[in-house]
Amino acid sequence: MTEAFRQNFREEAREILAELESSLLALNENSGDPDLVARIFRALHTLKGSGGMFGFDELAGFVHQLETAFDEVRNGHLSVTPELVDLTLAALDRIPAMLAEDSAGSAARSAQCAAILARLRALMRPAQTETAPESLGASRPDSAALEPSAPPRTAGGCTGDCNQVWHIRFVPGPDLLRNGSDPLLLLRELGSMGELRARASLDAVPPLAELDPECCYIAWEMTLASDAAENALRDVFIFVEDQCTLEILPDRVAAPEEKTLVETQASSLPLAAAPPAQDAALCAADQTAVGLVEPRRSVGRRSSDHPDSTTSLRVPSAKLDQMVNLVGELMSVQSRLSELAARLDDTEVQGVAEEVERLTSAMRESSMSLRMLPIRGTFEKFRRLVHDLARNLGKDVELTIEGAETELDKTVIDELGDPMMHLIRNSMDHGIETPEARVAAGKKAVATIHLFAHHSGASVVIGVSDDGAGIDAEAVRSRAIERGLATAETSLSEEEIFSLIFQPGFSTARQVTDLSGRGVGMDVVRRKVESLRGSIDVASRRGEGTTVALRLPLTLAMIDGLLVTVGDTSYVLPVAATLECVELTREESRLSGGKHMAHVRGEMVPYIRLREYFRLATPRPEREQIMIVASEAGRCGLVIDRVVGNCQAVIRNLGGLCHNVQAVSGATILGNGTVALILDPQRLVQEAMRARSIRGHPPSRGRPLAAAQTITAAGTGSHGGAGTVQHPFTA
Amino acid sequence: MPVRFDLTGDAATIRLEGDVGISCAAALRQLLMEALSSDRGANHTTRISLAKITTIDITAVQLLWAAERESRRSGQPLSAVDSWPAAIVELLHGTGFSALPFSAGAA
Numbered sequence: 001m002t003e004a005f006r007q008n009f010r011e012e013a014r015e016i017l018a019e020l021e022s023s024l025l026a027l028n029e030n031s032g033d034p035d036l037v038a039r040i041f042r043a044l045h046t047l048k049g050s051g052g053m054f055g056f057d058e059l060a061g062f063v064h065q066l067e068t069a070f071d072e073v074r075n076g077h078l079s080v081t082p083e084l085v086d087l088t089l090a091a092l093d094r095i096p097a098m099l100a101e102d103s104a105g106s107a108a109r110s111a112q113c114a115a116i117l118a119r120l121r122a123l124m125r126p127a128q129t130e131t132a133p134e135s136l137g138a139s140r141p142d143s144a145a146l147e148p149s150a151p152p153r154t155a156g157g158c159t160g161d162c163n164q165v166w167h168i169r170f171v172p173g174p175d176l177l178r179n180g181s182d183p184l185l186l187l188r189e190l191g192s193m194g195e196l197r198a199r200a201s202l203d204a205v206p207p208l209a210e211l212d213p214e215c216c217y218i219a220w221e222m223t224l225a226s227d228a229a230e231n232a233l234r235d236v237f238i239f240v241e242d243q244c245t246l247e248i249l250p251d252r253v254a255a256p257e258e259k260t261l262v263e264t265q266a267s268s269l270p271l272a273a274a275p276p277a278q279d280a281a282l283c284a285a286d287q288t289a290v291g292l293v294e295p296r297r298s299v300g301r302r303s304s305d306h307p308d309s310t311t312s313l314r315v316p317s318a319k320l321d322q323m324v325n326l327v328g329e330l331m332s333v334q335s336r337l338s339e340l341a342a343r344l345d346d347t348e349v350q351g352v353a354e355e356v357e358r359l360t361s362a363m364r365e366s367s368m369s370l371r372m373l374p375i376r377g378t379f380e381k382f383r384r385l386v387h388d389l390a391r392n393l394g395k396d397v398e399l400t401i402e403g404a405e406t407e408l409d410k411t412v413i414d415e416l417g418d419p420m421m422h423l424i425r426n427s428m429d430h431g432i433e434t435p436e437a438r439v440a441a442g443k444k445a446v447a448t449i450h451l452f453a454h455h456s457g458a459s460v461v462i463g464v465s466d467d468g469a470g471i472d473a474e475a476v477r478s479r480a481i482e483r484g485l486a487t488a489e490t491s492l493s494e495e496e497i498f499s500l501i502f503q504p505g506f507s508t509a510r511q512v513t514d515l516s517g518r519g520v521g522m523d524v525v526r527r528k529v530e531s532l533r534g535s536i537d538v539a540s541r542r543g544e545g546t547t548v549a550l551r552l553p554l555t556l557a558m559i560d561g562l563l564v565t566v567g568d569t570s571y572v573l574p575v576a577a578t579l580e581c582v583e584l585t586r587e588e589s590r591l592s593g594g595k596h597m598a599h600v601r602g603e604m605v606p607y608i609r610l611r612e613y614f615r616l617a618t619p620r621p622e623r624e625q626i627m628i629v630a631s632e633a634g635r636c637g638l639v640i641d642r643v644v645g646n647c648q649a650v651i652r653n654l655g656g657l658c659h660n661v662q663a664v665s666g667a668t669i670l671g672n673g674t675v676a677l678i679l680d681p682q683r684l685v686q687e688a689m690r691a692r693s694i695r696g697h698p699p700s701r702g703r704p705l706a707a708a709q710t711i712t713a714a715g716t717g718s719h720g721g722a723g724t725v726q727h728p729f730t731a
Numbered sequence: 732m733p734v735r736f737d738l739t740g741d742a743a744t745i746r747l748e749g750d751v752g753i754s755c756a757a758a759l760r761q762l763l764m765e766a767l768s769s770d771r772g773a774n775h776t777t778r779i780s781l782a783k784i785t786t787i788d789i790t791a792v793q794l795l796w797a798a799e800r801e802s803r804r805s806g807q808p809l810s811a812v813d814s815w816p817a818a819i820v821e822l823l824h825g826t827g828f829s830a831l832p833f834s835a836g837a838a
Binding site: 188 | 763
């Protein structure tokens, strides 16, 4: 049972670590920002507290030290330096191993942690011996408005016999109790820090009949005479900050006589008519204090920072996938219902079928959108990469992001991480020049890497842009010639030159660095993008920079398809890949003399007969159709029997064994319960052409598909309840 | 069970014992509402036992105070059969409550 809690904590800790990392990187840019420091402190505090609670003692002890350091920052004793930020980042990097409780590396880890903490202590030590001049203005903007006559306070409250008096107003919000906090305990803790005089106000308590037992209607006005720093007082309420209204206002240092005025006797129950006289003094003091200083509201501080986490749910993605599958199957059944309704010619049934169609369509939209996530998370992750790489390479780079709210299917986002990382590494390593070189070239010393994303039709475009040196087309060309990919005479367009960089093993780098230059990265990018059914576009200008844009489908789960038949077998062709459809009569195909060429609008178009390609034995009909598709070699045709119509196909994976069958990208279950293979026309044409050039005769590359044949034969055995399932390859 | 209801003849007692907190707040409210309901005849009296409370949170304090107020307003009798434990009195005094509900002692 506790393991579930610990697992929960691990997930929470990972989120906190991510937030900490981005806050720390932001702190590098704005070292004076007190809100950032407060956020970091709060996150460390939570991490320590929860960690300790769930038994992650190593983590709690370690984070405690980090928390102490940032407490010093909060109090103005320690200033934010790049060294502090780097040290803290390095410290945070040790934490995942602690979460995993990996005993294997624990000795090395303790040594590393000890080293980090030692350096941290060294940073903190000089600050502690300084008599810190009052820097409250820097860390607490509200105190700047204190009356000029207020004597300066040293950080951490007063020493000696002056007792700082605080006015505290605490109004719990509706959720405070439900989140497990008890105001009485909070007040008791406050009371342990000094002399507390509190007055509970029961004015807002409704009649018993309307009272929500789990909601707190009581508010408190208090004065606390304490040596503690304001932050220490706020820390008492740190876990309920967002669920209450909290005002902590310093009073002028109270002279002994004034103390009696400020002191209040807790009032008797408000049933006794007007509030007692001594409250007037408190009210007066309150008013002056409030008039002087803007109360610091802590309600809602976090929600503006994380607009998408106010009310959200963490759901295992397996559950989501299951739902999408069910919706897909529902859609299949729904189209069968529609077919049936059309055939039955019964208006009532048709009406119901229409309603079901409308609802299913809405469900599909809704469930697809559940899987959509903004790309922000992926983009933000790269801040750390850019920061570290810039350090390592001695370059000064700024990362800008545009379109972080653009949403993509989760599956696509997951696959994007690697390609983007390669692109960024490449850009930083080869594209961006050193600050000296940049200045010499008349550019700003600080380079910019720009990540962008936006929707474009049914696709999403994601890219990396830099203002570096651009691609040296000449270098690429000569390297290509060296590697035999082109000859000196061939004239290559700029586009073709750029696409060469995606060839495996291609690299113009004279030096292979740790990061890139091996010619591996760009090839990986290309293959990954192709596997996602996307495309890459490269634009570059020498001396100005390079932009690499990836165009990807919005979702991998469904495809807009064209359903076609060959014999009794159905196939789905992606609509995006097909150009047009033309009739092919027997006469015409005979005329071409067996060369598999057809005359389409004045142009000769080569074609592949799917019947032959897939070795289907059914007889050829009198009229066939050619589906014209665009391929690398120009327009090409796929000959089929009949186009049935459009379909929204939910893509089902065929499984690992069919991975190598490039021409088939998946399968889908049709409205009538049969299975249709989803073809990838480009690949199909490529394979066919390759086979033709190898063997010198029309494509008959059915052999690799024999493997698919046996798989489907075996696989369909398990589709017991799905109705009749036809083998695509039945004779 | 921190909140219990005893009925002996016409005398009903709401017994609060042990840790009285948010987990039994809804039940306590229910009992208090019933005790104050005008459906109960004149012969019915409800008393509250507080002496065995070991810990209390704001929800119970709030409910008891609201119940006492309702009792005064409606005239339905509701009083304590014993006194608050000293520790609870101290806690509540220190956290802003100068007077506790039902603290007149045994009526």
